[in-house]
Amino acid sequence: MHARADVAAEQAAENTPSWPEEIFAILQRFDVRQVPYVPDAGHSQLIERVLGSSTMRGIPLTTEEEGVALLAGAWAGGQRGVLLMQSSGVGNCINMLSLTQVFRFPFLTLVTMRGEWGEFNPWQVPMGSSTQAVFELSGIKVLRASQPGEVGEVMEAAASQAYNACTPTAVLLSQRLIGTKVFVK
Amino acid sequence: MSKANLLDRRAVVKSLLADRNGAIAVGGLGASTYDIAAAGDHDRNFYLWGAMGGAVMIGLGIALAQPKLPVVVITGDGEMLMGMGSLATVGLQKPANLTIVVLDNESYGETGGQVSHTAATADLVGVAKACGISDTRAVTTMAEVEAFAPSLQDVAGGPRFASVKIDAANLERVLSSRDGTFIVNRIRGSLGFQPI
Numbered sequence: 001m002h003a004r005a006d007v008a009a010e011q012a013a014e015n016t017p018s019w020p021e022e023i024f025a026i027l028q029r030f031d032v033r034q035v036p037y038v039p040d041a042g043h044s045q046l047i048e049r050v051l052g053s054s055t056m057r058g059i060p061l062t063t064e065e066e067g068v069a070l071l072a073g074a075w076a077g078g079q080r081g082v083l084l085m086q087s088s089g090v091g092n093c094i095n096m097l098s099l100t101q102v103f104r105f106p107f108l109t110l111v112t113m114r115g116e117w118g119e120f121n122p123w124q125v126p127m128g129s130s131t132q133a134v135f136e137l138s139g140i141k142v143l144r145a146s147q148p149g150e151v152g153e154v155m156e157a158a159a160s161q162a163y164n165a166c167t168p169t170a171v172l173l174s175q176r177l178i179g180t181k182v183f184v185k
Numbered sequence: 186m187s188k189a190n191l192l193d194r195r196a197v198v199k200s201l202l203a204d205r206n207g208a209i210a211v212g213g214l215g216a217s218t219y220d221i222a223a224a225g226d227h228d229r230n231f232y233l234w235g236a237m238g239g240a241v242m243i244g245l246g247i248a249l250a251q252p253k254l255p256v257v258v259i260t261g262d263g264e265m266l267m268g269m270g271s272l273a274t275v276g277l278q279k280p281a282n283l284t285i286v287v288l289d290n291e292s293y294g295e296t297g298g299q300v301s302h303t304a305a306t307a308d309l310v311g312v313a314k315a316c317g318i319s320d321t322r323a324v325t326t327m328a329e330v331e332a333f334a335p336s337l338q339d340v341a342g343g344p345r346f347a348s349v350k351i352d353a354a355n356l357e358r359v360l361s362s363r364d365g366t367f368i369v370n371r372i373r374g375s376l377g378f379q380p381i
Contacts, residue, residue: 059278066270066271072243073244073248074249076246081246098235102235
């Protein structure tokens, strides 16, 4: 029984990666208070932590651009935030990303990538392929994490430059990191 | 082609902000920003010159960050139509200190007066109510505006939504600052936040 329970616990730990916990801890340390999001499977663990937090407010959106405007308002009101979305949502944000240049506010977004690394769904590929370029054309600095071991240092750098230097920053969390979505077993 | 007996937008906004105290006022892209400027420049005026569809979300971000301060978003029907989903987001968050006022002239006044969806079919008060904002109203008289204005100060009774039918007259622009960092940092300064 014990041996089987240990195996089950080990499997559960393998299925629950530690990097979302690292992201959560860094966001806490930087005193992030508003966390607007459009759900994505790759963000699910972090979203659960945010919704269970007493200091952060998780704010579900109907479309990602709402989150850009929300974070501008949060900053005007004295709070920091972070926008969680999937690569397909980045295209929805383009005009609203103007606010990052107009206000020069500490914009940070964490983007789970689709449309790469063994993608099954062709509809994800066009936006996933242009995500980084869209950000860069919009004046947003892009950092990427592809391995679990590098998430912490990438997040630390991103949060530092966004919140300390008001440098709008996007962190792309690679599909290689979050795992390719399985449609057919 | 203004309809009879519709309200003057400048008079409406002036009345809403006359006793604003510490309220933060967000003006949507276009004439609403000019209306807020016309009522008097203020270090807590958040003028928008772009970001169409974003006014309510900016107001929500401020309202959640400053729950003890009244926050009022004053915007137009076209701007509100573009950000209609944000009413669902507000309905879920229920910020008690947020008021949304739509100045509805049923047209896109800034771009030549093309008719908007509210002229015929779209009912923004119905949308707000259906999104979970329980305090909603359609306003058609100045007496109603004046009766509504004090409720903006009630930071425990929101969110509230009002659609005010206004005259479609294109008034002379009253230009506010359009420097985003100045506008935001002035608001932050008034709240006691230092520059980075």
